[in-house]
Amino acid sequence: MPSSLPGLHPLTDPAASDALLSRIGDARFVLIGEASHGTHEFYRERAALTRRLIEERGFTAVAAEADWPDASRVNRYVRGQKGDHSAEQALGDFGRFPRWMWRNEPVRDFVTWLRGHNERRPQAQAGFYGIDLYSLHRSMDAVVAYLEGVDPAAAQRARQRYSCFEPYGNDPQSYGLATAYGVDEPCEDEAVAQLLELQRQSHTAADPLASDELFYAEQNARLALNAERYYREMFRGRLDTWNLRDTHMADTVGALAEHQRAQGLEPRIVVWAHNSHLGDARATEPGWRQRQENLGQYLRQRWPGQTFILGQSTCSGEVLAADDWGKPGQVKRVRPALAGSVEAALHELGVGDFWLDLRGDLPGAFQGERLQRFIGVIYRPDTERQSHYYHAHLPAQYDALLYLDQTTALVPLDRDSGGEEGELPNTYPSGQ
Known part of the structure; x- marks a missing residue:
């Protein structure tokens, strides 16, 4: 039976979440990725795990792939400092394309929860910070x-x-x-x-x-x-603009940890970003061919044994994404995973939704290099193989993988889910 594979935990098992928390152990940096910036379930599951890390493990911060000044407004709100009267108001500075990446229902609900948590436990407050480079x-x-x-x-x-x-x-x-x-x-x-x-x-x-x-x-x-x-x-x-950006993000996480330590805290930080930033670049085609490095690699190198990386993946369903940079977000059908890809192999297990421990004994299908799909804020199904797949070695990228077989599109807070063209990143056109 596929579900009997070592390290495979179906999400239908009420103990699956506890098992994942146990697998994370005493890690001080927990990196939670996503295979797209527009999938509801990725945001939902990431928020749920982060809540447990804050409540049960005393995590002190969420460091997100977001702009520092925009996230600072959210941070002030969740810590009850000044200004806004609701989470939706506090997310109001996220005006740069793509607004839906942070102005969406799961983020609003998490920010609302975090404000309440901090009010209930003022001696164990957790903050919300941006680590990106575009502002x-x-x-x-x-x-x-x-x-x-x-x-x-x-x-x-x-x-x-x-x-x-x-x-x-x-x-x-x-x-x-x-x-x-x-x-x-x-x-x-x-x-x-x-x-x-x-x-x-x-x-x-x-x-x-x-x-x-x-x-x-x-x-x-x-x-x-x-x-x-x-x-x-x-x-x-x-090619080093990617590395410059991810170095900045890693440095920001490090500076945040030092700042919290100077304030008498023991920093424990959850990082939210795309799989392409968090899955160790040394195990990916861009790392092999282009010498691309990334945030996950840097944090593993700086804090060995203290960094846990959880990727998220899906086979098919829907995604909120744009046709091009600065264009409105649309609900798009995600094509079924390509044959021979990581996603296809996960689907073929026939388990549905589960998390997989990548440090145990894995089926042969996951041992070698396989295609893996990465959708940013732009999705181009007509050129999906060229635009959204590259080879990777799954067990070296992540410590564990959360797989959600059929997923749905993220729901934005704004009816017009486009945005200002703003500052064009070097991740165009994939927008990761």
């Missing part, structure tokens, strides 16, 4: 806004430094194109100077809220510096 201008604005409240002279210095970016408006691609080829001088020195000035300020403020606000500002300054480099490298045709 160049919003992060610069946030640095200036913070300094205006604590040091107007420093705010003026920040404005002067960041004015270097003004000739390009709010278009980081224009900045990157002009500076990549030496048409204009880059603004890197100004961004470095601003970060260094913030770092010279004390991080030992007696008031934890003041310490948090300084930390948020410093992270925004670091993001502005890394985003400046990122957009400049985009137009040089190099």
Whole structure:
């Protein structure tokens, strides 16, 4: 019987969730992936496991593949600090395409729950943080806004430094194109100077809220510096923009852990991101052929034995995705998995929904390299093999895999689920 395979836990078994929590053990960094950015069940299961990690294992933070300033508003809400009166309001800063990635029903419900949890257990609060790289201008604005409240002279210095970016408006691609080829001088020195000035300020403020606000500002300054480099490298045709982005995400997780430790916490962090960022790149075709590295690899290397990676996968169903970057999200049919793929092999087990321990004895079908599907915010079924599959070695990518055989599309909060074209990532067109 397939269900008797060692390490296979059907979700119909009430003990499956307990078994997964036991398998995670004492890991301090739990990375929960997703095979698409538009699948309801991935968001639902990720939130459910995260709730247990916070409630039962004392996890202190969720670090999401989201922009730092947008997530900071959510963080203030879940910690009851100021401003918004509902989770949907707190998610209001997520305006960049694709809005549905964070402005959706499962995230709203999780944020609502987290606010309530923190109110019930004020001595064991957990925060919500963004670790992505795209908010160049919003992060610069946030640095200036913070300094205006604590040091107007420093705010003026920040404005002067960041004015270097003004000739390009709010278009980081224009900045990157002009500076990549030496048409204009880059603004890197100004961004470095601003970060260094913030770092010279004390991080030992007696008031934890003041310490948090300084930390948020410093992270925004670091993001502005890394985003400046990122957009400049985009137009040089190099492959290391992916690595630069994932290095920034790993550094942000590390900085968050250090900040929480300085506040007397024992940091335990859940990371939410796409499988392509969390499944160890050393076990994937982009890693082998393009020297691509990723967040999951970096965290395993930095915290060996303390990092647990859970991937999520499906065979077929529906997904909320766009035809192209900046286009509205649509409910699309997900084609049945290609023959010979990981997803097809999981479907052929005939178990339905389950999680699989990848550190035990596995069937031969999962031992070698197989095609694996990755859908970002764009889904192109007509070119699915070229656009959404590459070879990977499943047991080396993840510690465990959650498989949901038939899935449904994510439900966005906004009727218009498109968004501003915003800042174009190097993950276009797959949008992972």
